[in-house]
Amino acid sequence: MSTAARPTTAYRTLENDLRAAVGGEIRFDAASRAMWSADASNYRGVPIGVVAPRDADDVEAAMAVCREHGVPVLPVGSRTSIAGQAVNTAVALDFRTHMDAILSVDPDARTATVQPGAVCDAVRDAGRPHGLTFGPDPSTHNRCSIGGMIGNNACGSHSVAWGKTVDNVHALDVLTYRGERITLGGSGTESGAIPDALRRLGAELAPEIDAHVPELTRRVSGYNLDQLVPGNVNLAKALVGTEGTCATILAATVDLVESPPARALAVLGFPDAYHAADNVMIVREQRPLTIEGMDAGLIASLRALRPNETTSRMLPEGKGWLYVETGGEDRAAATAAAQAVVAAMTPYTTGAVVVAEPKEMAALWRVREEGAGLVTRSPEGGEAWPGWEDAAVPPEKFGAYLREFDKVLERHGRKGIYYGHFGDGCLHVRIDFDLLTKPGIANFREFMTDAADVVVAHGGSLSGEHGDGQARAELLPRMYPPQIIAGFERFKEIWDPDDRMNPGRVVRPATMDENLRTWVGMPTMPDEPKLAFGHDRGSFHRATRRCLGVGKCAIDTGSGVMCPSWNVTREEKHSTRGRARLLFEMANGEVITDGWRSDEVAESLDLCLSCKGCKSDCPVGVDMAAYKTEFLANRYHRRIRPRAHYSMGALPRWLRTAGVLPAALVDGINRLARVPALARVAKRIGGIDARRDIPPIARETYTSRAARGAPMSAVPDLGVEPGSRGPLLLWTDTFTDHFDPDVAADAVAVLTALGYRVELPSRTVCCGLTWTSTGQVTAARRVLARSLRAIGPALDAGVPVVGLEPSCTAALRSDAAELLPDEPRVKLVEQQVSTFAELLARHADELSAAAGTGNGAALVQIHCHQHAELGSEPDRAVLGALGVDATVLDSGCCGLAGNFGFEDGHYDVSMACAERALLPAVRAAGDAVDVLADGYSCRTQVRQAGEREPVHLAQIAHRALRG
Structure with missing residues (x-):
């Protein structure tokens, strides 16, 4: 039996002794061992257990117990190591949990x-x-x-x-x-x-x-x-x-x-990465703070993986770039230094730009900093890996090294995309190794050996930043003579004569092809996913390999959308990385042994809000919302589901029934929902947290109003001939139609004023999102297929379709392909469905002329699904055109996230997410400032927090255009 598979009872005495001696957490459970089994490298090493010491005394006590039991020890931090030095079959000392002061x-x-x-x-x-x-x-x-x-x-x-x-x-x-x-x-x-x-x-x-x-x-x-x-x-x-x-x-x-008080960034374009490398010594003469390089392949990957991104448009002409940062006492001095770099490099460049505005600089730096993740996956699901990750040569030899390195790639049939610290001759590259087959692993060994010889021939180092770990330590004798290797061994023996500190690394190392995560962690479960996993070539197992552990989901500052549950709990199992590790180990069955029935995975995914933030914010595009759907679909296949799946998971079905009731009867239902005793019973039956209010249903849906010819909101006069721009289909989503029909009325008025002939679907439509998020894939597929048939004639005729609810619009543009990959109209949906803001942005000049300026201020909460799938640039453009002073919050998920915040047991986490940024910002805003939230969940969270009544972009546009 392997050490990884050894039952924890084999170390029960060790665990008990550690618990008695150490004040911090002692984690020998399967979930923790699974989550700490990998770092950001190609390697896997399931720890004996994890100890999170609270102070130095705890560390000494833990070391004494480990010494008594003769077990190895591995100190770890954030576990973002790329060479495999942060995983081992040892007791892992986790210093990030407590000892971070x-x-x-x-x-x-x-x-x-x-x-x-x-x-x-x-x-x-x-x-x-x-x-x-x-x-x-x-x-x-x-x-x-x-x-x-x-x-x-x-x-x-x-x-x-x-x-x-x-x-x-x-x-x-x-x-x-x-x-x-x-x-x-x-x-x-x-x-x-x-x-x-x-x-x-x-x-x-x-x-x-x-x-x-x-x-x-x-x-x-x-x-x-x-x-x-x-x-x-x-x-x-x-x-x-x-x-x-x-x-x-x-x-x-x-x-x-x-640290210079001000910085500026000169971005230099070159014909290719070779020419960028050839010229770093000239740049070094300017004594800048940084000289970073990128290849055109990185930018191509960025644009393919994130079609909505705009930062790369700032780059100058070229197919290779250098980022050169300069400093100064003020922005003018820093900018002057950057301009001096541009002037010195003009004879060698294809173009250059100088940026000194902090937000623009940060956006450009994100492109470079997320390179490791961006080049790990191609849009069609191809995989690339670290390994030969960060070799370095003298910078004056860097161009020659790059050319020779490319020959090694070509000789071994491999491809890689460059980026790195060009000014120091250090190259980062992810390579499309085949680590799933024996011939592929043999090719990996041969490539690594040849690459080592090339870097040594150029006077370089096998590692220029990330260390040797398991990836390169075996190759050290190719860089150093035997007497130096012997010196390393003696150095290690002086410090650690028992060889119990992270053994098998640097000295007497494991070979580079041992413990490869994809090989030793081969899945044992059938790979027959219920979702299409189109970006992973139809494979759930391939999807579980997507996370490489770069750890962007586990940032202490907690800004951005990813990952709301981590931001609240600070527990690894509630990070995207922790969940991905558990799913990977579930698939191979060695540590997490119950497959789809795994309680460890279920507990971890329970606090996943399915916000999709990771899909866009994770550098490798991990889509934990999809993985959660797949897990729930399999876990509850032909089994009794949680009550919330039947109530909120099928909410559109219940609301469709309520939608045909007379207004008086709907009023009665809303009154009953406010009776405490009745509400408690209803919430208990529906799996809803007792502290949540049941949202009131609209007395009449918008579709009902339209069917009886009720007037829409007053139509602004923009001087456009009614219907002159042809037909437009409004996607009447469940939430807008049944809870906020006035939003639809205002939207139709604005679209009509712009010259569109607004039409509604011939029958009730639904994107199936509530069924999807609760893992009811079969039902979601059926609902969506029925809806696409309903709007099929409009799609076939090329009629544009506009959605008002971001989550539903995003579901149509992304989830539809996962649910119905063989449905031809899915492509039409992707092309023809737009958000309300996207459509209005096409008419920004008209809106600006009609609305003028000084139309108030708005605090904008971007829905998570919109952030992940659609982007928010059109919204910003429209608000600017409408003369609205908009502040877009970096607040992340509102915490309600569809059914999540209503489900029993999620209330505290839901509200903690909201209290991170959104609700404090709302409280701090003046009474005259609108809280703009297009997402129904976001509006509901603000409403139920008792702050104020939020508005939709359609309502702001309608008001601004009416003066």
Whole structure:
């Protein structure tokens, strides 16, 4: 039996002893072991258990227990490592959960002392009031931990100016496996058995180190033996980059550097990435803060994966680009420095732009920082992997290296997309390795070996940022001679003679093709999904491999849409990454053994709001809403479902029945719903949380009004001939029709004023979303097919279709293909269905002329599904044209999320999501400011919070156009 499959009872005594000794959480359950089984690499290593120490005393106690039991230990931070050093069959010490404090900042000494779990950005923020920052900033800077950065000797985009982590470490407080606690500084005079032995090793190997350890700004491979050479002894820096194989960091004092008050960004275009690489030395002469590079393939992937994105339009002409950041005392000085870079590079570039506005710079940087995820999947579902991830050569040789590297790719039949730290000669690339078959893995080995030889031939390092881990440690003898490799082994033995600290990494490593996640985690479940999974070539198993663990879903700042449940609970199982790991392990059945019946997966997915934020915000496009639908569909196949699935999951069916009732009877139902005793019974039957109000149903639907010829809202006079623009079909969604029919009335009035002849479907239509989100796929498919037949003639005739409810419109544009992949009209739906804002944006000039200016202010809550599937640029454009001063909130999900916030047991999380940003912003807004929320869920959340009555864009447009 493998260690991964070994029952937890084998370690029951260890678990009990840890619980008795440690104040923090002890997690030996299957779910935690599954979630900590992978980092951001190709590798898998199921831990024995996970310990989250609360302080240094907890760490010492945990180490003592592990030492008593003879089990290995692996200290981890945010687990975004790409070389496999953050997974192992060991007791994982999780420093991110509790030990993440900034202990002190000394602006005079320009240092900060932090716990190992402190996030890089938190340290940077702590230095900001003093004009200081922490120099190293990997692309994961908003979630990676300082302990992890020290373990990997991380770098980042500003290494041109401020170096690697090793260049910025001042002192370390560490603990060995045998329990020796040592403080390491820069003096080199520390006393004790370990410091003395390290100095002797350095003295003995000094000639070999001078001869064979290259002087290279991005040398990260191997141990830092150069920090042991007499005259240059720094034991703290020597421990940097040891990947948790030598000691555990309890605290670190890091150096801070002066941060220019203002920044600017020069983006330089080149004919290709080769020419960009050829010219980095000229750029370096300008002494910028960063020199980052991108290939045209990255931008092509971005545009294919995210058709709605607009940032890439800012790039100058070219097929390869350099981002060159400059600093100054103010924006003018920073901009002048950027313009000087452009002037110096004009003879070599195809174009250039200078950006100094912070939001525009941040948008451009996001393109570069999310490169690792963007190039991992092609739009048609092709997979690419790390492995040969971050090799580095002297920057003056970078162009030559790129050309030779491409020949290696071609020779092995592989493709890769470039980006990286061009100014330091460091290349990031994801390659389309076949890691699912034995021949493919053999090709992977051959490629890695040849690539190692090429980088060494150019005087480079196998790793220039992410460390060796399991991916490259086997290749170290190709870079270093035997005497240096022996020196690494002796270094490790001095620190960890028992070889219990993260064994099998750097020294006596596992081979590069052992423990490959896709191979050792091969699925055992049938791959017969109920959804189409078109972006994953029809495979649910392929979808479970989509998450590579980059961890953007687990950011402490909690801004943006992804992932609302993580933002509230801070539990790994409620992050997109944690859920993806559980689904992957469920499919292979080794740790999560109950398949679709798994309670561990069900518990994790229970707090997934199906907001779809991850589909757009996750760099690799994980669509957890779809995975939850698939899980629920299989878990409850031919089984009794939760009550909420029958009540809210089939809500359109119940409302359709209510829609034919007389208005007086509907009034009576609404009154009964407000009687506490009756409401309690109704909510208990429907699986609705007792603290929720049952929303009142409209006395008359909009479709009923239209059928009897009732007048719409007053039509503004825009001077357009009625019906001159031809027919337009209004998608009469369930929520607008039955709860907010006045929204439809105002929308029809505006569309009529614009010259459209608004028509309604010949029968009731529904996108099937409520059935989809509750995993009732068969019913959702049937409902949607019936609705497409109803609007089929309009689609066939090319009539545009406009939706008012963002979730329904997004479902038509995206979920329809998942439910009915073989339905020809699905393509027509994707092409012809638009949001109300998208249609109005085509008439922005007319709206602006009619509405004028000064039409109030609005606080805008963008629906999550709109954010993920549709974008919000048209909404911003329309509000501008209408003369409305709009503030678009970065509030994420409102927390109601369809049925989620109504379901029994979800109320607290639902309201906590709303209280993160949305409700405080609403309270802070003046009474004259409209709260604009096109999503019915968003409006309901604000209403039930007792704040104010929100409005839809149709209502604002109608009011503005009527003056």
